[in-house]
Amino acid sequence: MSDTFPQRLPDDRVSVLVVEDEMIIALDVQMMLEDNGYRVLGPAGSVDGALRLLDELCPDVAVLDGNLRGRPIIPVARRLRSLEIPFVLSSAYDIFPFDGSEILEGAENIRKPVSEGRLLAALQRALS
Structure with missing residues (x-):
């Protein structure tokens, strides 16, 4: 972990x-996020x-798979x-x-498969 606080991105878009x-x-x-005006960080696969x-970097919100290659x-x-x-x-598991x-x-x-409507609505709720 870095000794400095992560930086916010310098534009008005919500970063995910x-x-x-x-x-x-x-x-x-x-693609769903970018098509709706969000800035995407990553995707990170691990x-x-x-x-x-x-x-x-300090995102505004995150979308997380629950299990990444067994981790x-x-x-x-x-x-x-x-x-x-x-x-x-965003997981197939409850x-x-x-x-x-x-x-x-x-x-x-929001479960998988990810639907655009569920994704966007969940992000709005998380941000409110």
């Missing part, structure tokens, strides 16, 4: 960190990649909570049996 290990899904989510991005999203969720950045989950999964409580799960 996308963390998803399936590249087709990640690109689909990225926990480590997402944490590196969060060392440098739970918990460290990223913890970092986001510590930075007071809201997030939504239950996360990982140690520390209580950090995910209260986060909306």
